[in-house]
Amino acid sequence: MLRLYDSRLSGNSWKVRILLSQLGLPYERITLDIAKGDTSQAAFREISRFARVPVLQLEDGRTIVESGAILLHLAQGTPLLPDDPHERAEVMSWLFFEQADLQKAIAIPRVWHLQGLASGRQQEIQRLHAEGYPALDKLDQWLRGRTWLVGERYTIADTAASAYVSLAAEGGYDMERFSAIREWIERVKSQPAWVELVPDAR
Amino acid sequence: MLRLYDSRLSGNSWKVRILLSQLGLPYERITLDIAKGDTSQAAFREISRFARVPVLQLEDGRTIVESGAILLHLAQGTPLLPDDPHERAEVMSWLFFEQADLQKAIAIPRVWHLQGLASGRQQEIQRLHAEGYPALDKLDQWLRGRTWLVGERYTIADTAASAYVSLAAEGGYDMERFSAIREWIERVKSQPAWVELVPDAR
Numbered sequence: 001m002l003r004l005y006d007s008r009l010s011g012n013s014w015k016v017r018i019l020l021s022q023l024g025l026p027y028e029r030i031t032l033d034i035a036k037g038d039t040s041q042a043a044f045r046e047i048s049r050f051a052r053v054p055v056l057q058l059e060d061g062r063t064i065v066e067s068g069a070i071l072l073h074l075a076q077g078t079p080l081l082p083d084d085p086h087e088r089a090e091v092m093s094w095l096f097f098e099q100a101d102l103q104k105a106i107a108i109p110r111v112w113h114l115q116g117l118a119s120g121r122q123q124e125i126q127r128l129h130a131e132g133y134p135a136l137d138k139l140d141q142w143l144r145g146r147t148w149l150v151g152e153r154y155t156i157a158d159t160a161a162s163a164y165v166s167l168a169a170e171g172g173y174d175m176e177r178f179s180a181i182r183e184w185i186e187r188v189k190s191q192p193a194w195v196e197l198v199p200d201a202r
Numbered sequence: 203m204l205r206l207y208d209s210r211l212s213g214n215s216w217k218v219r220i221l222l223s224q225l226g227l228p229y230e231r232i233t234l235d236i237a238k239g240d241t242s243q244a245a246f247r248e249i250s251r252f253a254r255v256p257v258l259q260l261e262d263g264r265t266i267v268e269s270g271a272i273l274l275h276l277a278q279g280t281p282l283l284p285d286d287p288h289e290r291a292e293v294m295s296w297l298f299f300e301q302a303d304l305q306k307a308i309a310i311p312r313v314w315h316l317q318g319l320a321s322g323r324q325q326e327i328q329r330l331h332a333e334g335y336p337a338l339d340k341l342d343q344w345l346r347g348r349t350w351l352v353g354e355r356y357t358i359a360d361t362a363a364s365a366y367v368s369l370a371a372e373g374g375y376d377m378e379r380f381s382a383i384r385e386w387i388e389r390v391k392s393q394p395a396w397v398e399l400v401p402d403a404r
């Protein structure tokens with residue numbers, strides 16, 4: 001069986017859980033505690049050269065790191081990753097953009113807010129927001145008049161790009177102005193087999 | 203003919219030029235001047251939703267953005283991207299890691315150094331170095347005892363991960379300690395048809 005190493009609040013791991021659910025793939029979930037240093041342990045470093053989650057372990061024991069690589073691997077040959085080479089390149093471009101421009105700009109202030117550290121880090125949060133808002137603007141502009149990011153259907157581009165963005169308010173972002181993003185996130189969440197980040201929190 | 207929109211010093215565009223050269227693909231090069239605002243022009247935004255280089259325009263007029271997506275598109279079916287699904291996932295993980303953890307941490311201080319702005323931005327440079335050094339450490343550790351990043355041969359993982367790293371000293375990084383990285387960069391540079399970032403600078 002597939003095995004997923006994740007952590008409770010990791011948005012990158014969440015993307016993989018959404019996809020596994022949507023593909024109907026059973027898996028064993030190993031949830032690490034980053035605060036306790038689980039991801040720094042030597043045994044974990046053996047399977048995770050970047051010392052972080054998610055890590056997908058295949059049935060033959062080999063592992064894949066980096067959420068984008070895991071999503072592309074699992075979605076290959078399914079309707080969630082287009083066969084058309086140009087559309088596939090479009091999906092990949094969204095995966096790279098999200099990792100380079102959105103993920104940290106949202107995840108870091110979000111962690112500080114959740115840990116009650118935000119009031120002492122306003123300057124750093126402003127700096128991260130100054131990176132994140134232009135990226136959110138580009139995403140919002142693209143979504144105006146579109147239903148999905150690539151082509152006419154839901155793909156892993158939508159899964160990947162929406163995960164952290166849907167949590168941006170927890171990182172202090174004012175999402176009111178991004179109406180195209182907010183409507184798109186609702187469409188993503190209503191896809192079959194979509195799962196919550198923390199199901200038991202509701 | 204393929205058309206590549208780039209800028210003179212863009213490391214992400216450089217990766218694409220190296221690959222185009224190594225694949226023997228002719229292309230038209232359109233070099234934009236970022237300082238003059240070329241990448242913010244409405245006509246350019248039409249083909250570059252993220253308002254940046256590189257952009258690859260295919261013969262049918264469609265475009266691909268994000269260097270990682272361009273590299274994966276061009277290398278598909280060539281020896282520079284493995285057919286094996288697990289090895290391909292490994293290549294992708296390096297492309298994502300480089301974009302998320304290395305590219306900005308090197309590119310931003312490099313630009314400031316090249317523009318003579320570094321002395322006034324020491325605090326921001328230290329912050330970026332604090333992000334970049336741990337990523338360089340992970341890369342260096344992986345390369346100890348290995349010739350290439352994935353499998354036994356040069357792939358686009360090496361092209362992509364080495365480009366900015368080879369420029370890190372220009373961004374104020376002390377690369378002396380990273381002997382595995384330095385030796386690997388020499389191997390990358392000696393690959394057939396590898397090209398310099400700015401050929402006429404030598």
